[in-house]
Amino acid sequence: MVFYAYHGVFDYEREHGQRFYVDVELGTDMKEAGELDDLNFAVDYTTVYKKVKEIAETYRCKLLESLASNISDELLKFDRIDSVTVRIRKPAVPIPGQIDYVQLEVTRRR
Numbered sequence: 001m002v003f004y005a006y007h008g009v010f011d012y013e014r015e016h017g018q019r020f021y022v023d024v025e026l027g028t029d030m031k032e033a034g035e036l037d038d039l040n041f042a043v044d045y046t047t048v049y050k051k052v053k054e055i056a057e058t059y060r061c062k063l064l065e066s067l068a069s070n071i072s073d074e075l076l077k078f079d080r081i082d083s084v085t086v087r088i089r090k091p092a093v094p095i096p097g098q099i100d101y102v103q104l105e106v107t108r109r110r
Contacts, residue, residue: 003056018092027083064088068106083109
């Protein structure tokens with residue numbers, strides 16, 4: 001997922017924004033959904049995407065750790081999600097040197 005958002009330690013990062021790349025891995029019991037082929041027993045990926053988008057584009061965090069924590073905490077509120085891994089990549093980082101991006105990964109379980 002790619003979002004234009006306003007996160008960063010420095011004021012100019014939160015004023016001008018940039019793209020953030022978010023990957024989400026969900027742990028869930030897929031037995032019923034797999035056997036019944038019924039969305040009512042599965043995680044609705046559209047709803048997950050909308051929640052991640054809302055958090056990424058609405059919140060303004062200084063740290064990627066805060067953003068990843070907010071996303072994982074909200075996704076764990078979904079009934080069928082037992083664990084969440086959130087990876088966030090930030091390509092434009094104010095670090096001297098040649099760096100393609102920084103990446104943070106957070107895993108949370110119920």
